[in-house]
Amino acid sequence: MSKFQIDAARLWGQALFAPALLALALLMASSAAWAQTSDQNAQANRQFVQAMQSIRQADQSYDEAEQTKLLQQADALLADIITRLPESTLAVQLMTNQFIGDFDYVEFKNRLRGLVCADPKSNACLLHRIEALVTPIEYPIAAPRWDWLSLAIAHHQMGDKARVRPIVAPFVQALRTGGAKGDVSPDLFVSRTLALTGEVDRALAITREFQDCATRVYNLSDIVEALVWRGDMAKATEITEEVTEFARTQGCAWELGLVAQSLLHVGLEARARTLFLNTVEEQFSRFKDRRGNCCPPELAVAAGDLGDTNLALGLLRTVQEESPWTIPQVLGRLEARGEKVLTLTYADQLQDNDLKAETYVELIDGALKAKDRGQADTLSARLDKTVTDSRTPITLVQRARADKLLYSDNRWRGTFQAAISEAERGSGQRRDIAVPLLAALVEIETGKPMLE
Numbered sequence: 001m002s003k004f005q006i007d008a009a010r011l012w013g014q015a016l017f018a019p020a021l022l023a024l025a026l027l028m029a030s031s032a033a034w035a036q037t038s039d040q041n042a043q044a045n046r047q048f049v050q051a052m053q054s055i056r057q058a059d060q061s062y063d064e065a066e067q068t069k070l071l072q073q074a075d076a077l078l079a080d081i082i083t084r085l086p087e088s089t090l091a092v093q094l095m096t097n098q099f100i101g102d103f104d105y106v107e108f109k110n111r112l113r114g115l116v117c118a119d120p121k122s123n124a125c126l127l128h129r130i131e132a133l134v135t136p137i138e139y140p141i142a143a144p145r146w147d148w149l150s151l152a153i154a155h156h157q158m159g160d161k162a163r164v165r166p167i168v169a170p171f172v173q174a175l176r177t178g179g180a181k182g183d184v185s186p187d188l189f190v191s192r193t194l195a196l197t198g199e200v201d202r203a204l205a206i207t208r209e210f211q212d213c214a215t216r217v218y219n220l221s222d223i224v225e226a227l228v229w230r231g232d233m234a235k236a237t238e239i240t241e242e243v244t245e246f247a248r249t250q251g252c253a254w255e256l257g258l259v260a261q262s263l264l265h266v267g268l269e270a271r272a273r274t275l276f277l278n279t280v281e282e283q284f285s286r287f288k289d290r291r292g293n294c295c296p297p298e299l300a301v302a303a304g305d306l307g308d309t310n311l312a313l314g315l316l317r318t319v320q321e322e323s324p325w326t327i328p329q330v331l332g333r334l335e336a337r338g339e340k341v342l343t344l345t346y347a348d349q350l351q352d353n354d355l356k357a358e359t360y361v362e363l364i365d366g367a368l369k370a371k372d373r374g375q376a377d378t379l380s381a382r383l384d385k386t387v388t389d390s391r392t393p394i395t396l397v398q399r400a401r402a403d404k405l406l407y408s409d410n411r412w413r414g415t416f417q418a419a420i421s422e423a424e425r426g427s428g429q430r431r432d433i434a435v436p437l438l439a440a441l442v443e444i445e446t447g448k449p450m451l452e
Contacts, residue, residue, distance in 0.1 A: 044081045044088035051077040052103065068115050075112055078105070121413040123158050126441060129420045130154075133434040141174040149193040150438040153450055156197040157442050164197050175206065191219040195226040196450070200235070213252035217243055221258040228265045229448050237266045244275075254279070254296035261302050269306075276302050280311065297323035304333030313342065324355055328362040335366025340375050348382070353390035357383060357398035364402050380406060393423040393433055397440045404444045412444060 051074040058070035082091050090100065097106050113131075116124035134147050152167040168190070175190050194203035200223060207219035220243035227236035240262045246252075247259050256279040263272035280299060297319040303312035316330045327350070331343045343363055350356040360383040367375040383402055387395045396419035403412035419440075423433050439450040 040085040040088040044085045044090040047077045130437045144189040147432050153196045154438045192222045195223045213255045217255035221262045224262045240266050257298035257302040297326045304330040307337045328359040332362030332366045335363045336369040354394040357386045357395040361398045361401045393419045
């Protein structure tokens, strides 16, 4: 046989044998993968059984400390299944919150969080109880949910940052895909939340996609305020210049009141005052020409910031019916500048007790900033009467806010507990009752509002 024939035979044999080798290799790889998955399933099953045993022992124990220890052991075992054995069937079931027999992982996690109420007055327990008041999210997300996003901000401010992203991420995704619709543009909620939870760059990226004056200016103004609270004045000033330029080039109108507030936040008072006065003059001119609504509520708040009492109260009277939130905001700012007679008279005439209570608290804050303790005590007595006349979750939580402002102890915690208890008992309460409770808790513990 010639060399050519020998080489041809060898190649022919290799060609015939190659598919067999490939099939064998695939079979071995498949067997290895199956063995790995099988091993992970076995390990996961063992850990799951151990976790169930710990939970059963916790159920049979009368000792609170032992219960906590056993439930935390079970939680660690279940979390380890997800992170270390991700290819196991149990990991998939846990990650997707499926029932495993009669075991409900979501209910277990809620029970675990409930352990924080061993100290019923702790921030963790208060937050846990408020969370139980929040209406569950409906998927797919079809509307902005400021209650859940407020919850994310509260967790961030209370130090439980691991809870933030799982709450916020679905809303960010819904915004990106256009799935979130509502009367209020959802980006207002999402951008504020991201800014207040330290994700400023993400908030800016979302904000800069919108070209309308209202959305863009609102978001950038909120981001400026969040940066000021964090002490990042350089970045805050940079964004203030951005929003000022955007408002100028886009011909924004009433939104200039928000721009003026941003200029004030970063210490540019002269520019803020000039912009504000020009904006007010233009708004009044339009009002005379068209006989429509005079001025946006943001201008009333800006007037309070600038200390123009007559203008602030004049603007407030024109906007308070449609935007009652402006009343405590404007009056509190004027109180801090020493306008205690006018503000007290204005607050006493309010008919809605929840709004009156909130206004008294803002006035107490303003009086303390003006170093007028006597006025603060007078306002506190007015607040007590309002709470007596109308014991609601809102009036009680305002009393708690006032206690934090007035005293250096923890007496506010008992009142805050009472506010939550009232909300838990109440029927027909406002659907978003958790939001003012969360806002109050954040403000009490950080000294900053939550941009509710």
